[in-house]
Amino acid sequence: MSKKKRVTLRDVARQAGVSPTAVSFAYNAPHQLSQITRERILETADALGYQPHPVARTLATGRTNTIGLVMPTGLDWILHDPLFSLILGEIGSVCDEEKMRILIVPAAGDISPGMLATIAADGFVLFSIHRDHPLGRVVERTNRPLVMINGDENLAAPMFNVDDVKGAYIACQHLLEKGHRRIAVGTIGPREDGVVIPVYERRMQGYQAAVRDAGLPPSTLRPVFIRGLMSMGTESFEKIWSLNPRPTAALCVSDVRALAVLNGARKAGVSVPNDLAVVGFDNLPESAVSTPPLTTLSQDLPGRVRLALSTLFALINDENADDSPPPPHINPLELLVREST
Amino acid sequence: MSKKKRVTLRDVARQAGVSPTAVSFAYNAPHQLSQITRERILETADALGYQPHPVARTLATGRTNTIGLVMPTGLDWILHDPLFSLILGEIGSVCDEEKMRILIVPAAGDISPGMLATIAADGFVLFSIHRDHPLGRVVERTNRPLVMINGDENLAAPMFNVDDVKGAYIACQHLLEKGHRRIAVGTIGPREDGVVIPVYERRMQGYQAAVRDAGLPPSTLRPVFIRGLMSMGTESFEKIWSLNPRPTAALCVSDVRALAVLNGARKAGVSVPNDLAVVGFDNLPESAVSTPPLTTLSQDLPGRVRLALSTLFALINDENADDSPPPPHINPLELLVREST
DNA sequence: CTGAAAGCGCTTACAG
DNA sequence: CTGAAAGCGCTTACAG
Numbered sequence: 001m002s003k004k005k006r007v008t009l010r011d012v013a014r015q016a017g018v019s020p021t022a023v024s025f026a027y028n029a030p031h032q033l034s035q036i037t038r039e040r041i042l043e044t045a046d047a048l049g050y051q052p053h054p055v056a057r058t059l060a061t062g063r064t065n066t067i068g069l070v071m072p073t074g075l076d077w078i079l080h081d082p083l084f085s086l087i088l089g090e091i092g093s094v095c096d097e098e099k100m101r102i103l104i105v106p107a108a109g110d111i112s113p114g115m116l117a118t119i120a121a122d123g124f125v126l127f128s129i130h131r132d133h134p135l136g137r138v139v140e141r142t143n144r145p146l147v148m149i150n151g152d153e154n155l156a157a158p159m160f161n162v163d164d165v166k167g168a169y170i171a172c173q174h175l176l177e178k179g180h181r182r183i184a185v186g187t188i189g190p191r192e193d194g195v196v197i198p199v200y201e202r203r204m205q206g207y208q209a210a211v212r213d214a215g216l217p218p219s220t221l222r223p224v225f226i227r228g229l230m231s232m233g234t235e236s237f238e239k240i241w242s243l244n245p246r247p248t249a250a251l252c253v254s255d256v257r258a259l260a261v262l263n264g265a266r267k268a269g270v271s272v273p274n275d276l277a278v279v280g281f282d283n284l285p286e287s288a289v290s291t292p293p294l295t296t297l298s299q300d301l302p303g304r305v306r307l308a309l310s311t312l313f314a315l316i317n318d319e320n321a322d323d324s325p326p327p328p329h330i331n332p333l334e335l336l337v338r339e340s341t
Numbered sequence: 342m343s344k345k346k347r348v349t350l351r352d353v354a355r356q357a358g359v360s361p362t363a364v365s366f367a368y369n370a371p372h373q374l375s376q377i378t379r380e381r382i383l384e385t386a387d388a389l390g391y392q393p394h395p396v397a398r399t400l401a402t403g404r405t406n407t408i409g410l411v412m413p414t415g416l417d418w419i420l421h422d423p424l425f426s427l428i429l430g431e432i433g434s435v436c437d438e439e440k441m442r443i444l445i446v447p448a449a450g451d452i453s454p455g456m457l458a459t460i461a462a463d464g465f466v467l468f469s470i471h472r473d474h475p476l477g478r479v480v481e482r483t484n485r486p487l488v489m490i491n492g493d494e495n496l497a498a499p500m501f502n503v504d505d506v507k508g509a510y511i512a513c514q515h516l517l518e519k520g521h522r523r524i525a526v527g528t529i530g531p532r533e534d535g536v537v538i539p540v541y542e543r544r545m546q547g548y549q550a551a552v553r554d555a556g557l558p559p560s561t562l563r564p565v566f567i568r569g570l571m572s573m574g575t576e577s578f579e580k581i582w583s584l585n586p587r588p589t590a591a592l593c594v595s596d597v598r599a600l601a602v603l604n605g606a607r608k609a610g611v612s613v614p615n616d617l618a619v620v621g622f623d624n625l626p627e628s629a630v631s632t633p634p635l636t637t638l639s640q641d642l643p644g645r646v647r648l649a650l651s652t653l654f655a656l657i658n659d660e661n662a663d664d665s666p667p668p669p670h671i672n673p674l675e676l677l678v679r680e681s682t
Numbered sequence: 683c684t685g686a687a688a689g690c691g692c693t694t695a696c697a698g
Numbered sequence: 699c700t701g702a703a704a705g706c707g708c709t710t711a712c713a714g
Contacts, residue, residue, distance in 0.1 A: 008707055019685045024709060034683060051458035055399045056707035058461070059690045064396070066444070066461075075433025075443075079426050085419065092416025092447060101460075102416075102445040103407070106433060117392035119442075120399070120407075120461070231626040266632060285572040291607060349691055360701045365693060375699060397691035400706045 007050045016044040027052060058120065066101040067312065068121035072133050072195050074108040080229055082256055083282050083301075084127070087149065090305040091125070098313065107135055108193060116142050123147075123316045125308065130196040131155055145315035147308045152198040158315070159328035160308040164199050167297040167333035168206025168251075171279050172221075174295070174335060175249045176214050180277060182222070183207075184240040186252035186261060189225030200253045203281060207251055222247060228256040230263065237264025241276070248276065249341070255280035255287045255296055262290055262340065277341040292339035304331050348391045357385040368393060399461065407442040408653065409462035413474050413536050415449040421570055423597055424623050424642075425468070428490065431646040432466065439654065448476055449534060457483050464488075464657045466649065471537040472496055486656035488649045493539040499656070500669035501649040505540050508638040508674030509547025509592075512620050513562075515636070515676055516590045517555050521618060523563070524548075525581040527593035527602060530566030541594045544622060548592055563588060569597040571604065578605025582617070589617065590682070596621035596628045596637055603631055603681065618682040633680035645672050 013020045018041060025032045026041040033041075044050075058064050069091070071077050071084075078084055095102055103121050111134040116124060123145035129135045131152045139146065139157050147158045175183055185207055188200050204223075211220045222243055226236035240250050240261060252258035258280030265272050272278055272292055280287055283298035307329060354361045359382060366373045367382040374382075385391075399405050410432070412418055412425075419425055436443055444462050452475040457465060464486035470476045472493045480487065480498050488499045516524055526548055529541050545564075552561045563584055567577035581591050581602060593599035599621030606613050613619055613633055621628055624639035648670060 006707090009709095010707080020708085021685055021687095021710080022683095025684085028709075032683070037683080049455070051455040053707050054459050054461045055396060055405070056690090057709075058396045059400050059692085059707080060709040062690075064461070074437055075430055078433070079430030085421075085426060088419060089416055089421075092419070092445070096415055096447060096449065104433070104443040104445065106437060108437065114390070114392040118395050120395045120405070229626070231630050233630055263630065263632070285570070289572050289574055289604065291604070347691085350693095351691080361692085362694080362701055363699095366700085369693075373699070378699080394691050397706090398693075400691080400708085401693040403706075 007048045012045045012050045016041050064120050066121045068103045068105045068124045070105040070126045074106045094309045123312045147312045150199050162299045162331045164202035165206040168203040169210045170335050172207040172210035180249040182247045184247040184250040185223045186226045186257045203253045233260035233263035236260050250278050255282045255284040295338045295341040297333040298336045348389045353386045353391045357382050405461050407462045409444045409446045409465045411446040411467045416447045435650045464653045488653045491540050503640045503672045505543035506547040509544040510551045513548040513551035521590040523588045525588040525591040526564045527567045527598045544594045574601035574604035577601050591619050596623045596625040636679045636682040638674040639677045
C-alpha cells in the first residue's frame with residue numbers, strides 16, 4: 001500500500017459528476033438531495049473507498065464529538081483507583097449512547113492557563129481538582145464547557161459531588177457509638193507531586209467534626225498515611241496496629257484502603273471486628289464480599305455521573321448558556337453497616 | 342462571558358504588525374525569527390489570550406498527537422479487567438513522555454470497514470481482536486498505523502503477545518506433576534456480544550495440549566465458565582466445587598478469576614491448596630498478597646507495552662514503512678509457584 | 683433539487 | 699529574517 005493518496009470529497013464529486021456540495025449533502029443533509037443522486041454519490045464514494053476526514057469536518061463544524069477527561073495527576077490514578085474505573089465505565093456507557101468519544105487528559109506537570117484550549121474536545125469532565133491546583137485557575141477563567149466530579153466546592157464550576165463531610169461524620173459517629181475511643185484514620189499521605197484530593201480533605205473534616213461534637217479530644221483520631229493499593233495490605237495494617245496506644249478501630253477514606261487493611265489484619269491473625277473495627281468509604285462491589293464484608297458509605301455513582309454528563313452536554317449545545325454556575329449537586333451517602341464493625 | 346469570538350493567529354498578526362507566517366513561526370520555527378520579533382509576537386499573543394487551534398493545526402500538519410485505544414467491546418472491559426488497567430497505566434506513562442494523548446475507542450456495535458478512518462488519531466493500539474471479529478477485517482485492509490496487543494496471531498498486523506499456549510501448558514503440567522487428575526478450568530463463557538478473546542482461546546489450547554502430551558484423557562479438564570470479577574467469588578467457587586466428580590485443582594485463565602475462587606473457597610471453609618489447588622494467569626500485584634499467595638504465570642508487561650508503542654510510533658513517523666508486518670513478538674511467561682498449589 | 687463560493691484556523695514551501 | 703499565497707478537507711449559507 002504505502003503512501004496512498006487520501007480520497008477526498010472532491011474526488012468523489014468529480015467521479016460522480018456532481019458538486020462537492022452534493023457529496024457533503026449526501027452525508028449530512030440527505031433530504032436536500034434526490035434519492036437517485038444520493039445513491040449514486042454513495043455508491044461512488046464506496047467504490048473509491050472514501051471516508052470523510054474527521055479533522056476537516058471538525059474544523060468546519062466546530063464539533064469534535066469528544067469529551068476530555070481531565071485528572072490532576074498522571075495516569076497512575078486510573079490504574080490504582082477502582083472507584084475511578086467505575087466512574088470511567090459509567091461515562092463510557094453514556095458516551096456510547098451519545099456517540100461521543102473519550103479523550104484521556106492527564107494534567108501532570110506543565111499546566112498553562114490555556115491548556116484546555118489546546119485540546120480537541122467539545123467539553124471536559126474534571127476530576128478531583130483542588131482550588132490550589134494549577135487547574136483550579138484554569139477552570140475559573142476558561143470559557144469552555146466543563147463539569148467537575150469530586151472537585152473542590154470552592155471552585156466556580158458545575159459540581160457533582162457526594163456529601164463527604166456528612167458521610168464521614170456518620171461513619172465516625174457509628175464507631176463512637178460502639179464505644180471506640182482510639183480510632184486510626186487511614187488516609188492518603190502527601191503526594192510527591194503535591195496534589196491534594198478534595199474528597200479526602202473533606203472526609204477528614206467530617207471525622208473530626210464528629211469527634212468534636214461528641215465532646216471528645218481531637219487525639220481520639222490518629223491519622224495514618226496508607227496507600228490505596230490492595231498489595232499494600234500488610235504494610236497498611238502494620239502502620240495502624242503499631243500505633244501507641246493501639247487503636248480499636250480504623251476509619252479509611254476509601255474502600256481500597258479498608259480492604260487492604262482487612263487483608264493485612266487477616267494475615268496478622270487479628271480479628272475484625274473484634275480486635276479492630278474497620279470502616280471504608282464508597283462501597284465498591286468487592287466490599288460486599290470481603291472477609292468480613294465491609295461497613296462503608298454507599299452512593300449512587302451511576303446517577304451522579306449521568307447527571308454530570310447531561311449537564312455537560314447541555315452546556316456544549318447551548319453556547320449562550322447562563323453564566324453563573326449552578327449550585328453544587330451533592331449526592332447523599334448512606335452508611336451500610338456490615339460485619340467489619 | 343458567553344460567545345466570545347475566538348482569537349486567531351490572524352488577530353495576533355494584525356495586532357503585532359507582522360504576517361500570519363511570522364506568528365506561526367514564533368511557535369513552530371523560533372530560529373526563523375529574530376529574537377525581538379519573536380518576543381513581541383509572543384507577548385501580543387499572550388495579551389490577547391491567543392491559543393493555537395488544535396484542530397486547525399492538525400488539519401494543516403496531519404498530526405493529531407493522539408493514539409486511539411481500540412477494544413472489541415464496550416467500556417465495561419476497562420472497568421473489570423485489572424490487567425487492562427495495568428496496560429493502560431503503562432501506555433499512559435509512555436504517552437506522557439511522548440506528549441501523546443489517548444483516545445478511548447470502544448468498538449462495540451456498528452463497525453464499518455472504514456471505522457478507523459473516522460477517528461482523529463495518528464495510530465492505533467488494538468486489544469484482543471479475534472480474526473472473526475469485524476475489526477479483524479478492518480485491520481487487514483486499513484493503511485493506518487496500528488499495532489495489536491493480545492490479538493489473534495492469524496491477523497496480519499504487528500503483534501505483541503505473550504506465549505499463552507506455552508504458559509498454559511506449563512501451568513497445567515505443574516498440576517499434573519503434583520498428581521492432579523481432575524482439574525477444573527475456570528474460563529470465560531460465551532459473551533453476550535459474541536466477542537471471543539484470543540488469549541483465553543490460546544490458553545485453553547495450552548491446557549489441553551499438556552493433558553494430551555501426558556497421555557491423559559481430555560476429560561481430565563473440566564471447563565467451568567466464571568466471570569472475571571472479585572465480587573463473583575462465591576458463585577465461581579461453587580460452580581467449580583459442585584462438579585461431579587469433584588476436582589482437586591482449578592486452572593484459571595486469569596488472575597482475577599483465580600483470586601475470586603480463592604475468596605470463595607475461603608468463605609466456604611475449603612482449604613487451598615490442600616482441598617483445592619488454584620493456578621492463575623498474568624501475575625497481578627494482588628496475587629502476591631492473596632491468602633494464600635497465588636501460583637501464576639508472570640510476564641514482563643511494561644516491556645511489552647513499551648515495545649508495542651515504540652513500534653507504533655515508528656510506523657507513524659515513517660509513512661513509507663515496510664509493508665509486510667513483522668513476525669509477532671511473543672514474550673515468554675514464567676511459572677511463579679507460590680502457596681496456592 | 684443543485685452548485686459556486688467563502689470560510690473554519692492553521693502550516694509551509696517559495697520567493698524575496 | 700520576513701511575507702504573500704496556496705493548501706489541509708470539509709460545511710453551509712446563499713443564490714438559482
